[in-house]
Amino acid sequence: MSLSGLGDTGKAEPPPALFPAPESDAPVPARRRGGAPRNGPPPAQDDEAGRQLVFFGAEAAEPTVADLAGLLAGPGEVVRMGGTARLSVQVDAAWRVHVLVAELAARGLAASWEPTEGERHAVRTSYTRVLKPLAAAWLHGQALRPPATFHLTGRRLRLWLAAAGTPEPPDAYLLRLGANDQECWEPIGVALAAAGLAGTLLSPNEGGPAYRITGRRRLARLAELVGEPPRAAPPEAWPT
Template structure:
């Protein structure tokens, strides 16, 4: 079921492989464009300045944080979600979580399975902001799969993250605010009384340590939870780290329940 009228156009972000491991330069965020009734609602939330509308879809080894990483993290508000223009490179945040990318010829397609309708709205909007058509469908276990069309625009992303058919982070991965925002939108969950979980791909255990290192480099040192402990996920705790996460990902999209989005303690 398509939620976006946007196609694979030349206006999409250029496929520059170097963008994927490197942080994006700061720039102003362009005004969003409308892409159908449902996508328009979600786009308003993704851009953080649209009107709220009422028609939401309602389908039925470990890394521990240390105080030292907070000083490094303070430098990274410069790369917060509001500091840079949306680019296809940001989709690395989905692949850091449960997202998958596959290649076909000179094209690639990204997909991610999510557990709530609000995530569908937010992700379709975020993909539309980057010139990518997206569709969604329910899964047998009551979740939803969001996927793009096959497009040449995603080929560099696939090249950076795939080793053969296996998903693995690039050797150098910077988790900027926009990338973290997408990770939170796809698989972020608050953990009372004072934690936040970032879900990981269940079939990607060889990637988990590298992602933990990338979180630590962003000032968000976290503890890896195994599947038997409620994961796979990284648990972020501590007032300073939770504040850092909230600063980096920005305000919640309109479609996201505020209580489920990172907030300053």
């Protein structure tokens, strides 16, 4: 089963029909460079500084393959075959399939999907040389581990949220991790803190593995970094 990234499948089987197929949701180039304001009223000011263009926000740079490190920070997996690699991720909702396929298409990567157990869906790329550097940076034998230079940008966080972000009302948001990637959990927490999103690590026994981001200021920071919600995402699923 393959998706074009444009909300349809041509002659292929239709995407998971848990909602009407959205319009194209491929990211568009940034339109607010140089600190240009958003449309509408200016955002509120906080105690420390006014809300400004976030230089590492999702809208501050063009999409690149390196952004896919955000999927590996969450439950994404990458495997190598010869001089190629393939990235895959299992998600729990159909809207995530649409968003991720569009994000992959925006980076020149065709993606396919298939239903899996427990009403989940697997999204994966083809094997391609384009993903070889990502695999080389993250794979140590068969184990997944972030490179020493790993950091979280807005676009990486946006992909992580699209794959495995879950709101936890009234004032928390969960960023789910790979269940078998324990070596990743601590360095990813360090990267979150460096991005102004210090969170609490939840163990599998506590409903994780996941990082819980709490507090209005951190949630506002998260919303600022990841940008506007994708068209396919339910309004309540995205931080605002």
